[in-house]
Amino acid sequence: MGRTIAVFNQKGGVGKTTTVVNAAAALGLLKKKVLVVDMDPQGNTTSAFGKKDPEDRPTTYEWLIGEAELEDTAVDTEPNVRLVPANANLAGLEIELAMEPDRESVLWERLGEQADYDFVFLDCPPSLGLLSLNALTAADSVLIPIQTEYYALEGVSQLMRTIQLVQKDLNTDLEVEGVLLTMYDRRNNLALDVVEEVKKHFGKKVYKTAIPRNIRLAEAPSYGESAMQFDKSSKGAQAYAALAKEMIKRRKS
Numbered sequence: 001m002g003r004t005i006a007v008f009n010q011k012g013g014v015g016k017t018t019t020v021v022n023a024a025a026a027l028g029l030l031k032k033k034v035l036v037v038d039m040d041p042q043g044n045t046t047s048a049f050g051k052k053d054p055e056d057r058p059t060t061y062e063w064l065i066g067e068a069e070l071e072d073t074a075v076d077t078e079p080n081v082r083l084v085p086a087n088a089n090l091a092g093l094e095i096e097l098a099m100e101p102d103r104e105s106v107l108w109e110r111l112g113e114q115a116d117y118d119f120v121f122l123d124c125p126p127s128l129g130l131l132s133l134n135a136l137t138a139a140d141s142v143l144i145p146i147q148t149e150y151y152a153l154e155g156v157s158q159l160m161r162t163i164q165l166v167q168k169d170l171n172t173d174l175e176v177e178g179v180l181l182t183m184y185d186r187r188n189n190l191a192l193d194v195v196e197e198v199k200k201h202f203g204k205k206v207y208k209t210a211i212p213r214n215i216r217l218a219e220a221p222s223y224g225e226s227a228m229q230f231d232k233s234s235k236g237a238q239a240y241a242a243l244a245k246e247m248i249k250r251r252k253s
């Protein structure tokens with residue numbers, strides 16, 4: 001059975017999208033079948049995979065409101081990776097859903113059990129709104145990227161409160177898949193302190209693999225490819241390849 005993982009941190013710019021795109025691509029290269037659902041109206045995951053604002057085809061929005069089926073919405077991207085693309089239309093969904101009784105479980109209902117995929121990634125927007133709540137309700141687990149910086153743990157208590165609320169009311173089985181340190185800079189003395197602090201807080205949930213700050217990871221999206229395709233030998237791509245292996249290993253143990 002596939003594992004549905006929401007990549008979530010309400011803090012902006014911590015590496016959620018970069019992680020979704022490259023972890024998905026790396027798992028695909030390891031022959032895992034991966035579905036990526038772009039749940040962010042910014043559509044960053046969509047453009048990172050070279051699918052510009054898909055106005056002429058259904059998106060996450062049409063799929064979630066029942067105007068399109070998953071098979072007609074998902075597009076092929078990189079080896080073994082399919083994408084449900086998003087554009088700004090998705091922002092409207094939060095407002096449209098606001099009055100619905102089952103507003104947090106629309107994605108869960110639409111997604112169902114995905115037997116065809118080994119991993120389903122949900123890229124969340126940087127907010128605690130309904131789109132993120134839908135992702136956390138539909139997910140088996142949440143992967144939390146944390147930027148390795150001085151204020152790393154700022155916002156983490158709110159994040160954990162949100163996860164606990166979801167566990168209490170919406171999705172009792174939701175687990176923490178793992179905590180990923182991103183934009184790690186070895187030359188920065190502070191980085192080691194931050195790593196220790198995050199480990200103290202999350203213990204074994206912290207992945208051994210930390211993602212370094214690497215320019216190729218930032219450049220790849222403008223070429224419409226993951227770093228795994230754009231520059232497989234870069235430090236960034238290699239780190240995501242290591243993460244993919246670690247994720248598979250964790251699932252087996």
Ligand SMILES: Nc1ncnc2c1ncn2[C@@H]1O[C@H](COP(=O)(O)OP(=O)(O)OP(=O)(O)O)[C@@H](O)[C@H]1O
Nearest residue numbers: 012013014015016017018126183212213214217218
């Ligand atoms: N390891 C890294 N090294 C260098 N640049 C990175 C790295 N990770 C992410 N970036 C860059 O930092 C910016 C923010 O990353 P990203 O878009 O993945 O964050 P996000 O959490 O998805 O943001 P948002 O909250 O807006 O959705 C992007 O420009 C991205 O290319």
Ligand SMILES: [Mg+2]
Nearest residue numbers: 016017040044
């Ligand atoms: Mg993003």
